[in-house]
Structures are given as C-alpha cells and as structure tokens.
Amino acid sequence: MKARVFVTLKTGVLDPQGEAVKHSLASLGFQGINAVRQGKVIELDLAETDPARAEASVRDMCAKLLANAVIENYAVEILS
C-alpha cells in the first residue's frame, strides 16, 4: 500500500525557500505570481494492506517524526 504525506508550513510562518523561488521566477520574467510556498512530500511504500490501519499508522508517523506540528500542517493520502 502506498501513502503520500504533504507537509507544508502553516500560514504566517516565514517561508524563505518559497520567497527565494518567487524572486527567482520573477527574475526569469514570470509575472503575476502572488505567492509561493514550498513544502515536502513524502511517499511511503507500506507492507500494511488495510487502508484504515495504514492511514492511522502514517498519521502516527507524522505526529512523531514527519511533521513539526508547531509550525507545519500535514495531509495524508492513501493511494492503493
């Protein structure tokens, strides 16, 4: 079973990587970019075959390691 975790900075948390990308795109001539935020995507290949148990396990991984709940949000997607 595959799972995907999206980890993004919470609104209001400074995102220097996103700002750098925004400025680079502007200097390459791309216009009309209001904001850029950069986050992480973590793809997991799990031996678990039950979707509900896989999701519970991945949420536990997020809480314990993958995301910093103080400054980051996360979303879990179970793929197949």
Add this chain to the structure above:
Amino acid sequence: MKARVFVTLKTGVLDPQGEAVKHSLASLGFQGINAVRQGKVIELDLAETDPARAEASVRDMCAKLLANAVIENYAVEILS
C-alpha cells in the same frame, strides 16, 4: 488561481533524505516500511485566471527553474 507542483526524484536516483526518514521511522518502532522517497511540493498563487494558460505557465516554470529534469520528475495540478 492556485497551482501545485510535485517534484520527486526519478526512480533509481539515490534519495538520502528518504533513506534517513526510513531509518528514523524504523528506529521509532514503525515496521513494514518498504521504501520512503522524499520530494518537494511547491504551491503557487497566480494572477492568471485561465486554467489552460496557468498550467502552460507553470510547466514552463518547472522546465526552467522548479525541477531538474535530469534527475527529477514533476507533476502539475491546477486547483481553482
């Protein structure tokens, strides 16, 4: 209009961040993790209102800056 770009390493390209996450999860007691790959997600807020033009513009950004086509794949998602 919002767009999301997923940038992931191509299959076969060594992913030290993913390996580090895999080992950390194992040492926290999570079992049955076959593989972990880590990539980037870039969220763009664009002034463009036409979905087709927004997607073309974002694909151009990927080719020029956001992804390294030699070692990375990218996927574009237009949100609203």
